[in-house]
Amino acid sequence: MRILKTGISTIQDQGRFGHRNQGIPTSGCMDSLASRIGNLLVGNEDSAACLEVSNGAFSASFGRTSLVALTGKGYEGFVSGRPVTFWQPFLVKEGEFLQLFPREVGFTYLSVHGGIRTKPQFDSRATHLPSKIGGLNGKALQPGDHLPVSHFPEEDGQHIINYLSKLSGQVRLSPAITPNYAQQDIRFFPGPEYNWFTEKSRLLLERSGFLLGVASNRMGFRLQGPQLEREGSGELLSQPVLPGTMQVSPDGQILLLMADAQTTGGYPRIGQVAAVDLYLAAQKAPGSTIHFKKISLSDAETLLFEREKQLLQLKRDYYLYFS
Amino acid sequence: MAQEDSFHIYPIAESAITIEYGKEISIPAHQELLQLQQVFHQDQFCGFLDTSITYNSLTVFFNPARLFSEGQRSPLAFVHEEIRKRLTTNSGDNKTPLPDATRHLIPVCYEDSMAPDLQAVASYHQTNPESIIEAHCSKDWYVFMIGFNPGFAYMGLLPDSLAMPRKATPALQVPAGSVGIAGQQTGIYPNTSPGGWQIIGRTPLSVFNPSDQNSCLFKPGDSVRFTPIDSNTFQYLNQHENP
Numbered sequence: 001m002r003i004l005k006t007g008i009s010t011i012q013d014q015g016r017f018g019h020r021n022q023g024i025p026t027s028g029c030m031d032s033l034a035s036r037i038g039n040l041l042v043g044n045e046d047s048a049a050c051l052e053v054s055n056g057a058f059s060a061s062f063g064r065t066s067l068v069a070l071t072g073k074g075y076e077g078f079v080s081g082r083p084v085t086f087w088q089p090f091l092v093k094e095g096e097f098l099q100l101f102p103r104e105v106g107f108t109y110l111s112v113h114g115g116i117r118t119k120p121q122f123d124s125r126a127t128h129l130p131s132k133i134g135g136l137n138g139k140a141l142q143p144g145d146h147l148p149v150s151h152f153p154e155e156d157g158q159h160i161i162n163y164l165s166k167l168s169g170q171v172r173l174s175p176a177i178t179p180n181y182a183q184q185d186i187r188f189f190p191g192p193e194y195n196w197f198t199e200k201s202r203l204l205l206e207r208s209g210f211l212l213g214v215a216s217n218r219m220g221f222r223l224q225g226p227q228l229e230r231e232g233s234g235e236l237l238s239q240p241v242l243p244g245t246m247q248v249s250p251d252g253q254i255l256l257l258m259a260d261a262q263t264t265g266g267y268p269r270i271g272q273v274a275a276v277d278l279y280l281a282a283q284k285a286p287g288s289t290i291h292f293k294k295i296s297l298s299d300a301e302t303l304l305f306e307r308e309k310q311l312l313q314l315k316r317d318y319y320l321y322f323s
Numbered sequence: 324m325a326q327e328d329s330f331h332i333y334p335i336a337e338s339a340i341t342i343e344y345g346k347e348i349s350i351p352a353h354q355e356l357l358q359l360q361q362v363f364h365q366d367q368f369c370g371f372l373d374t375s376i377t378y379n380s381l382t383v384f385f386n387p388a389r390l391f392s393e394g395q396r397s398p399l400a401f402v403h404e405e406i407r408k409r410l411t412t413n414s415g416d417n418k419t420p421l422p423d424a425t426r427h428l429i430p431v432c433y434e435d436s437m438a439p440d441l442q443a444v445a446s447y448h449q450t451n452p453e454s455i456i457e458a459h460c461s462k463d464w465y466v467f468m469i470g471f472n473p474g475f476a477y478m479g480l481l482p483d484s485l486a487m488p489r490k491a492t493p494a495l496q497v498p499a500g501s502v503g504i505a506g507q508q509t510g511i512y513p514n515t516s517p518g519g520w521q522i523i524g525r526t527p528l529s530v531f532n533p534s535d536q537n538s539c540l541f542k543p544g545d546s547v548r549f550t551p552i553d554s555n556t557f558q559y560l561n562q563h564e565n566p
Contacts, residue, residue, distance in 0.1 A: 017372040018372065019373070021469055022538065022542075023469040023471065023472055023474055023475055025473075130514075130516075131514065131533055133473070138533060192333060192335055192341070237377065238378065238468065238477065239341070240380070242336055242339060245335075245336075263469075264375070275338065297399070301397060301399055304337050304391075305391055305396060308388045
């Protein structure tokens with residue numbers, strides 16, 4: 001696959017683990033739900049790397065016929081001028097172009113059967129731009145980049161390719177499984193320092209809207225809302241933070257850490273976004289308002305169980321459909 | 324000797340549980356956590372992903388999806404139990420030995436052009452820059468944790484005569500290799516980045532090299548001794564891309 005045009009696009013996977021003691025962040029897809037569904041649609045394992053496309057138009061040419069899916073938000077896709085539908089697999093034939101035009105702010109995932117086969121670094125292909133780790137030489141994609149993809153389809157992929165090669169072969173996912181990005185509420189559970197904050201601030205956290213600031217990136221979102229005040233003034237020794245951690249900076253504002261979050265932080269952690277809703281937060285555009293809804297950690301775990309069960313079921317049904 | 328009960332165990336996410344040990348910074352307590360960390364890496368439970376150590380805590384990261392697929396309804400309950408088991412077995416005479424530690428000798432140029440805040444640190448302590456340099460090079464500092472940025476080691480503990488709060492307004496660009504002070508900690512910026520530490524010198528050594536799997540010069544438990552060099556020696560030893 002050859003990149004012809006791109007905004008800020010990076011190679012990502014489900015993240016980098018095992019190197020926190022060197023201060024190396026998880027990284028990986030901002031909207032991990034969309035990218036996992038993308039991988040599923042093209043017959044990949046969860047761990048396969050894909051392209052995360054954002055901030056501007058994108059186009060690529062394909063050297064050979066490829067099984068592709070687009071998932072996520074923000075773009076419209078075209079293959080050699082014909083519109084293609086998100087959340088379903090399609091073939092891009094040898095020599096054809098895939099174009100993505102931005103329609104709103106968001107991350108779109110381009111998954112290819114076999115995954116993007118760049119050399120893993122620290123056990124992952126995910127790009128971490130600030131430290132130049134992973135991806136293609138640690139950088140965002142550039143026009144002219146040539147991305148290694150697999151030449152030989154696996155069995156599941158071949159079944160899907162055979163099906164799509166037939167006249168009018170099309171598959172659609174049930175809308176019940178595709179994410180609803182319009183959902184405004186982001187569920188969270190209390191963080192270790194939740195009780196450091198005044199009762200009033202804890203109420204404000206649930207009752208106010210928080211505006212997503214423009215100075216937001218893959219590392220974290222700066223939220224603007226009422227000032228959250230602390231009961232005392234103790235200093236926190238640096239503690240672990242991870243994607244979804246809601247830190248409160250000294251000016252009383254929330255920093256919501258995202259995929260490229262640093263590994264440790266010294267600001268009190270008022271909350272942690274439920275893992276099932278992190279993808280939703282990731283797709284919020286600067287200028288939009290977030291409403292936080294408190295749930296218990298045990299509920300968050302149950303929701304995650306339900307989500308994983310749903311994905312497993314989808315995977316089973318999907319592959320059964322083609323075999 | 325650490326008792327199981329002196330560890331405070333609490334989840335921080337669906338995929339992570341922290342084991343906190345004490346509220347203060349102490350090297351012996353930190354070494355207990357280092358031993359415990361070894362245990363988790365040597366005797367891995369299903370779904371284990373990683374650990375991360377700080378001054379007074381060890382956090383265990385795991386993959387809930389993996390545990391769900393193994394029939395666990397509550398990965399948190401499962402991992403909590405795995406932690407308790409390891410705390411029980413790793414006690415008394417059955418303690419895992421401490422991981423090997425390395426002693427590093429790190430050259431630092433403390434000349435004005437590389438030490439924008441050295442004078443401020445000296446003034447803060449009502450002394451001269453020479454005494455600050457001497458104190459900074461006078462003993463080994465213990466590496467407690469790596470965090471903030473890849474390869475950024477938090478070392479200490481600095482005596483009150485060296486400690487200084489971080490800057491009110493962080494500098495927009497701190498050059499790679501800069502050696503700073505923040506509270507009772509000292510550390511080295513691996514890459515050029517914004518930063519709020521008081522910069523008192525710069526090392527020509529690259530402390531984090533992403534192209535190498537053993538990229539990080541320091542690991543928790545190591546010790547570091549700084550030694551002063553002049554700017555000519557700095558240029559000669561310089562490993563940074565943009566001097």
